[in-house]
Amino acid sequence: MQTRPEQLPDDAIGPRKENASRVDVGSITQHLQSREMRGSDAASPGSEMEESGSLKKRDVILDYDAVFNTSETRWPLVVFSTVGRLGNCLSAYATALTFAGRSDVTIAVTQSIYEMVTLLVEPSSLSLPVLASELLFEAQQMGAAEVVEPDYLRDDMVAHLLPAIERAREERAKKPGSRKIYILEGYPNRMKMLAGHHAVIRSNFQIRRELKQKAQNFLDKIRKKVGENTTFIGFHIRRSDYVKFTKNFQKCSLPSSDYYEAALAHYRARYAHPVFIVASDELSYAREHLSHAQDVFFSDLLNIVYRSL
Template sequence: MIIHHVHHSVNCKINRGAWTIYSTGRLGNQMGQYATLYSLAKLNGHKPCILPEMYDALVPLFNITLPVIQEAIALEIPWKIYNLHDWMSPRYYNIRGKYVLLHGYPCSWTFYHHIRNEIHREFTFHDHIKQRVNNYLCKLKGERKKVTFVGIHVRRGDYVNLMPNLWKGVLADKAYLEKAMSYFRTKYKGCLFVVASNGMGWCKKNIDASKGDVHFLDNGNEKLPWKDFSILAHCNHTIMTIGTFGYWVAYLAGGETIYLSNFTLSESKFLNLFREESAFLPEWKGIAANLSALISSNHS
């Protein structure tokens, strides 16, 4: 079923001011930017509007409510550009400007967790998506009486080279996934692990499916992330690796979340952009990455 969405017209009274955020990156980034704009505009008493690119990225999935500012109008506005880093700072409570264009890749609960009910409402899936996902999970459940669905997102793709070479970091390995899965198998009855990845070949080699409790989603298309995302976000619990896609899956799913912690060397430039305590909710559980291969290649 194809749904043609029409941009809803801007409800912002532009002459009274407008705040927006530069729209860039894939689904997880766009969600982080949207939630941050929503929260910061509210904290500073301004009207948020989104650019058409952000609307196009999010509306196929979610019942978002922020009005769209048309491109022709946006181009005429004398925006004040305001750069954000990845976590909330006291100075963001007092951003001045009638027309503010926020910039950055914020993806941190520290911006908006105080209004999490509103953020969850903005990221409510369309009914037809909920129905399709529930039918899908129902089929997976089959004859089993009780199933605990655990979504696993394994970020591979460009990070396979970027993490070790640019960021002095590692990706989730086989041992990490085994530990995380074993945590859920021990704690919950009838676990069924649903795996999504942009490196499914690696997952099928490294995730042991011999117990019959692992299901691989064969749809790692980065241009069409909605199917994987909506299925994982409907699971009871989450195992994430790295990246904003997995973060948002976990944030929307609720339940318990296990994440890969300390995945870079202490001298990594990634740590200028990223703080673990701002990236993962305090109640989520971290399993430390194995950095031994990186450390030995650094010393060789």
């Protein structure tokens, strides 16, 4: 029996959005050209800030008419899809980018992935086409889309990707006029797949300007307290749903406070003036175990992002 998504941790779960409103957009080719134009205008702070907060859907999200009722769409379409939260969506988008750079099929992502990723990333820096949720729903209803699932039982989220893309290429070769969408479900989580593609991933994942400014302001305040000659070290503590998940599915427990102390000692021995910035989905727990240390500070920026979910 396969492990279904509802059995995965909360980070791998998010609402499907099947009723996205239709938008009047151009073809995929026009979409990519539009993104290139926005990229060339990125040096204008005023326009970028306005566009960053609410990028027009008509410039980004492709609906049924924009994909099927045009001669410019390059078939087949292979769409990466996940119902995960921010971490899984970032991973899915990054993995999709690696295939876009070495495949002659059109690689895209779902609207839900795009909307989750842009909580953290500048919309104008992203390069992949985005397919509206309603489009995918309609395509499945009409038999023009096939859902390809991973092997949940073996927790293998990547073995189905390349075979599905290869099959899409082969079917197009046999039937050049066919129009079909392949929806690749799952949570691609193999970092080695990103090797050799770091440059394109970094170019796409440009942190939103307002978030970078908040982080910079936070660090500047700490510098005033501890001095300029410091080395900032990020310290992330993931708990919430992972407390039960690791116990039930991985048969282990999360690190204890002894582990945290050992980690602090390790970096204190390596750097002259380390300052630890702690982020966590349970800041109260983190403070309980680490607030005694004078070189530890707690950041709420992670929760600011997640409160937008």
